Amino acid sequence: MKKQDFYFELPEELIAQHPLKNREESRLMILDKENGEIEHRKFxxxxxxxxxxxxxVLNDTRVIPARLFGKRKDTGGKIEFLLLTRLEDDKWEILVKPGKRAKIGTEFVFGDGLLEAKILGINRESGTRIAEFKYDGIFEEILDRLGKMPLPPYIKKELDDKERYQTVYSKNEGSAAAPTAGLHFTHELLEKIEKKGIEIVYITLHVGLGTFRPVKVENIKEHKMHSEYYEVSKKAAETINRIKESGGRIISVGTTTTRTLESVADDNGKVKAQKGWTDIFIYPGYKFKVVDNLITNFHLPESTLIMLVSALTGRKNILNAYNVAVKENYRFFSFGDAMFIK
Structure with missing residues (x-):
């Protein structure tokens, strides 16, 4: 299967630059995964x-203000860090711009010395660095003071309200990007859903930039996903297994939730409580073990995300739905509209 099999024409003006005032007023495309039929609704x-x-099932990760702007300790040259993954204590995997200024042993300062960092290692394959931070006090508080929200590069303007790049149920800090399918939910809508008799379960996957990293190989099977950290509690696993056994549907909110659930399930579809790292790559031909239906946003052409949703409903159904979305002026990507694959 080739990368170009997942290409579609996307006009730049359909890339949403800001969230709607009311989260649940986004548009919602309903796509029948069996026959490809489409309905148009509000979220x-x-x-x-x-x-x-x-x-x-929702991903309760919380985005950290992961962009740091500082300078080299010796020359004063400007630098930008993007924190990706906390490895241990004060060691982080990071992206650096410009990378040539971040050789092993180089030291940097942020916020007039409030935070310092030293480069310990370089991953030549991914271009990421390992940095160790030094500071007095609590790292999260310093990051909150100095860091900026890591909005995707296609969003040109900073947010007036940083919380609009968080889900209303975000809880566990650690993501470099939001699980954007969940941005459409409000507390009121979640309350109505529970009152109707739908059980809501939270899992955690800290979203790294690997999820959004472009596929550069022509044969998609050769693409390697970046590892991301997840946690599934005993209570979450028991609830999902009980509902699955009783014939209820497991409805995943977002590709991150989907990847987590499929990573922790055995061949019989039984979910295990565990924590760890996953680099699962889901594309057409994959047999889903847990997830029955999916709420998701509209994704980039030729991305691993469009490949994942194609695995659930078929490539032709997805490409047709995306072409309809373009024709109907749906809003795309992080602050865009949603799709429910039923």
Whole structure:
């Protein structure tokens, strides 16, 4: 299967530059995974497509202000860090711009010395660095003071309200990007869903930039995903297994939730409580073990994300739906509209 098999024409003006005032007023495309039929709704109508006895699974990760702007300690040359993954204590995997200024042993300062960092290693394959930070106090508090929200590069303007790049249920800090399918939910909508008899379960996957890294190889099977950290609690696993066994649907909110659930399930579809790292890459031909249905946003052409949703409903159905979305002026990517694959 080739990368270009997942290409579609996307006009730049359809890339959403800001979130809507009301989260649940986003548009919602309903796509039938069996026959490819399409309906057009508002996101708040999602409740009409969820049944008592279903299970809605959400990723409760929280985005950290992961962009840091500083300078080299010796020359004063400007530098930008993007924190990707906490490896241990004060050691992080990071992206650096410009990379040529971040050789092993180079030291940097941020916020007039409030935070310092030293480069310990370089991953030649991914271009990432390992940095160790030094500071007085609590790292998260310093990061909150100095860091900026790591909005995707296609969003040109900073947010007035940083919380709009967080889900309303975000809890566990550690992501370099938001699980954007969840941005459409409000507390009120989640309350209505629970009252209807749908069980809501939270898992955690800290989203790294590997999820969004472009596929550079022509044969998609040769693409390697970046590892991301996840946690699935005993309570979450037991609830999902109980509902699956009783015939309820497991409805995943977002590709990150989907990748987590499929990573922790055995061949019989039984979810295990565990924590660890996953680099699972889901593309057409994959047999889903847990996830029945998916709420997701509209993704980039030729991305691993469009490959994942194609695995659930078929490449032709997805490409047709995306072409309809373009024709109907749906908003794309992080702050864009949503799709429910039923």
């Amino acid at each position: 708040k109508d999602i409740i009409n497509y969820l049944n008592p006895g279903d299970c809605l």
